[in-house]
Amino acid sequence: MNDRILRAARQLPVDATPIWIMRQAGRYLPEYRAVRDNVSFLQLCKTPDLAAEVTIQPVRRLGVDAAIIFSDILIPLEGMGLELELDDAGPRFPTPVRSGNDIRRLAVPDPEQSTGFVGEAIRRAKKALSVPLIGFSGAPFTLASYLVEGGTSKNFLQIKRLLFEEPKLAHQLFEKLTQTIVLYLQMQVAAGAQLVQIFDSWGGELSPLDFDAFSFPYLRRIVTTVKASNVPVIIFGTSMSTLLPRLKRTGADVIGLDWRIEIDDARRMLGPDVAVQGNLDPVALFLPRHQLEQRASDILRRAGPTGHIFNLGHGILPPTPPEAAQALVDTVHAFKHG
Amino acid sequence: MNDRILRAARQLPVDATPIWIMRQAGRYLPEYRAVRDNVSFLQLCKTPDLAAEVTIQPVRRLGVDAAIIFSDILIPLEGMGLELELDDAGPRFPTPVRSGNDIRRLAVPDPEQSTGFVGEAIRRAKKALSVPLIGFSGAPFTLASYLVEGGTSKNFLQIKRLLFEEPKLAHQLFEKLTQTIVLYLQMQVAAGAQLVQIFDSWGGELSPLDFDAFSFPYLRRIVTTVKASNVPVIIFGTSMSTLLPRLKRTGADVIGLDWRIEIDDARRMLGPDVAVQGNLDPVALFLPRHQLEQRASDILRRAGPTGHIFNLGHGILPPTPPEAAQALVDTVHAFKHG
Numbered sequence: 001m002n003d004r005i006l007r008a009a010r011q012l013p014v015d016a017t018p019i020w021i022m023r024q025a026g027r028y029l030p031e032y033r034a035v036r037d038n039v040s041f042l043q044l045c046k047t048p049d050l051a052a053e054v055t056i057q058p059v060r061r062l063g064v065d066a067a068i069i070f071s072d073i074l075i076p077l078e079g080m081g082l083e084l085e086l087d088d089a090g091p092r093f094p095t096p097v098r099s100g101n102d103i104r105r106l107a108v109p110d111p112e113q114s115t116g117f118v119g120e121a122i123r124r125a126k127k128a129l130s131v132p133l134i135g136f137s138g139a140p141f142t143l144a145s146y147l148v149e150g151g152t153s154k155n156f157l158q159i160k161r162l163l164f165e166e167p168k169l170a171h172q173l174f175e176k177l178t179q180t181i182v183l184y185l186q187m188q189v190a191a192g193a194q195l196v197q198i199f200d201s202w203g204g205e206l207s208p209l210d211f212d213a214f215s216f217p218y219l220r221r222i223v224t225t226v227k228a229s230n231v232p233v234i235i236f237g238t239s240m241s242t243l244l245p246r247l248k249r250t251g252a253d254v255i256g257l258d259w260r261i262e263i264d265d266a267r268r269m270l271g272p273d274v275a276v277q278g279n280l281d282p283v284a285l286f287l288p289r290h291q292l293e294q295r296a297s298d299i300l301r302r303a304g305p306t307g308h309i310f311n312l313g314h315g316i317l318p319p320t321p322p323e324a325a326q327a328l329v330d331t332v333h334a335f336k337h338g
Numbered sequence: 339m340n341d342r343i344l345r346a347a348r349q350l351p352v353d354a355t356p357i358w359i360m361r362q363a364g365r366y367l368p369e370y371r372a373v374r375d376n377v378s379f380l381q382l383c384k385t386p387d388l389a390a391e392v393t394i395q396p397v398r399r400l401g402v403d404a405a406i407i408f409s410d411i412l413i414p415l416e417g418m419g420l421e422l423e424l425d426d427a428g429p430r431f432p433t434p435v436r437s438g439n440d441i442r443r444l445a446v447p448d449p450e451q452s453t454g455f456v457g458e459a460i461r462r463a464k465k466a467l468s469v470p471l472i473g474f475s476g477a478p479f480t481l482a483s484y485l486v487e488g489g490t491s492k493n494f495l496q497i498k499r500l501l502f503e504e505p506k507l508a509h510q511l512f513e514k515l516t517q518t519i520v521l522y523l524q525m526q527v528a529a530g531a532q533l534v535q536i537f538d539s540w541g542g543e544l545s546p547l548d549f550d551a552f553s554f555p556y557l558r559r560i561v562t563t564v565k566a567s568n569v570p571v572i573i574f575g576t577s578m579s580t581l582l583p584r585l586k587r588t589g590a591d592v593i594g595l596d597w598r599i600e601i602d603d604a605r606r607m608l609g610p611d612v613a614v615q616g617n618l619d620p621v622a623l624f625l626p627r628h629q630l631e632q633r634a635s636d637i638l639r640r641a642g643p644t645g646h647i648f649n650l651g652h653g654i655l656p657p658t659p660p661e662a663a664q665a666l667v668d669t670v671h672a673f674k675h676g
Contacts, residue, residue: 155620155652155655156621157621157624157655157657160619160624161621161624164624164629165624165625165626204598207597207619207651208598208599208600208603209600239542239577239598241580241598242598242603259545260546260577260579261546262545262546265580281498281545281548282493283493283494283495283498283499284502286498286499286502287502287503288503313545314493317493
């Protein structure tokens with residue numbers, strides 16, 4: 001078993017910096033598109049054999065140091081009683097959550113009943129893997145944004161209005177989401193996830209003080225619960241550079257960085273007792289190979305030999321050539337800290 | 339003449355912190371909608387009488403300490419030889435700039451010939467104003483993003499591919515944009531603009547090292563040229579918290595902040611010898627009045643009595659009640675530093 005990523009998450013020495021790639025199971029891979037041609041995105045998430053297959057694909061092709069279970073952050077929300085439409089136009093909740101009644105109606109579902117297919121996909125993927133498997137969930141604020149906006153948003157007016165005009169209702173919503181997320185992650189860990197990433201994709205839309213009030217306490221609870229199972233936790237969001245010290249205070253083992261900060265600056269802000277993940281701009285995979293290698297090496301040098309999981313600063317883009325992803329993985333594995 | 343904003347930009351003592359509001363001439367004002375009902379957005383920009391009228395409206399209603407000429411950052415690009423469509427669905431360049439030939443074909447237009455209506459609108463607005471008038475332009479990278487992507491973008495793949503795959507072409511494009519912007523701003527200053535804001539709306543999409551290579555040198559040239567006319571310069575962008583020290587090194591007099599950073603933290607990062615502008619979350623205008631006042635006062639207290647221009651951290655949103663904007667302006671003007 002290649003356990004580099006688990007060692008890096010705990011800041012133990014590694015023989016090479018581990019790497020995985022956000023959205024590594026995705027449209028840039030022809031073998032993924034071959035599976036996806038026959039099923040919808042949601043069907044793929046809900047069919048354990050197929051979800052396990054696409055989870056394994058990037059490990060098989062690229063030799064990355066971890067798999068991440070193929071799913072979507074919005075998957076556990078259906079079990080709360082919400083209709084979800086997920087297609088190439090992006091996610092939509094046709095009946096967004098807005099009122100106190102909407103929030104009271106939300107269930108905290110039994111994760112095996114509502115999302116047992118994720119657990120089953122994890123169990124099947126694990127049988128074929130010789131690298132750790134990462135489970136994941138969206139963060140409460142990010143999931144709430146989708147629920148309240150009804151989909152993706154430009155200025156997050158509806159969710160922030162809920163926070164500002166009805167803070168008690170907002171906290172009720174975050175409470176139910178937190179309970180749902182905790183149970184969902186515990187199910188993934190029970191099924192075999194050895195590491196967990198929390199995606200707070202929209203967390204950087206909040207001011208630091210609003211983050212303290214509406215996001216931090218819930219993130220800390222989730223991190224604490226997952227760590228009680230001895231599973232390391234990564235927290236990742238974009239445009240969160242000013243929130244890094246707060247992310248560390250959640251107790252997360254690894255802080256995921258986007259490309260907006262130099263990784264050595266981030267480490268200085270965070271202090272030595274936490275690992276970092278990142279942080280190559282996904283578009284850098286379109287660079288000529290030599291320059292891609294230079295950029296990757298620069299990040300590796302700045303990050304240092306321990307407590308670093310290499311990744312992109314955001315998901316890999318569908319038009320990326322798989323050969324560039326391969327070159328990146330090979331560069332990271334071949335790099336020697338001087 | 340109320341010159342608080344000019345004094346604050348130069349860090350001189352003021353009797354009250356000045357305030358203006360990004361997009362203060364806009365759809366949240368019924369008097370703006372009344373004008374806009376009869377003309378398209380582009381027609382409004384190009385009709386000096388009407389542009390001057392909507393420029394003045396928020397000063398008349400709210401008592402803000404500056405007007406900003408009503409226009410759009412994309413306006414000077416038509417004169418470079420590009421067809422621009424600008425409607426409620428957002429801006430589109432039907433023939434995006436992609437190749438070396440596309441870039442070579444771009445003109446550096448005479449600003450009076452291509453955008454004389456902006457100068458004329460400034461002259462007309464000035465006659466009715468007893469507060470300073472702000473001119474503005476987009477930053478080279480932000481304008482290039484629209485040109486190359488053909489409109490707004492989610493991941494800036496096309497513009498970044500140009501930077502990464504064809505850096506020489508990218509620099510040729512930035513060079514032409516910089517020359518166009520400089521002439522355009524000089525025309526606005528000659529027409530009477532007393533302060534200039536550069537909107538680098540998408541500048542925060544670049545990593546710090548790419549910002550250094552592709553954005554910083556051009557911003558510094560623009561700032562230097564405008565300051566040669568003794569007109570202070572504000573630089574504003576979102577998700578740029580990690581770039582603040584670099585923005586200061588452009589020589590800008592004022593650094594505009596979004597709401598992602600506490601304003602006292604920003605001042606600590608920037609040092610004492612530069613002014614700041616910001617940084618209330620636009621959605622805070624939906625808070626109950628008492629809490630809106632609390633948030634505004636907190637920013638005023640953190641920013642301190644000199645070198646601060648109050649503003650939102652991004653443009654005011656169309657559904658905002660004008661009464662909330664009024665309450666904000668009154669709160670800022672009534673605030674006494676203890």
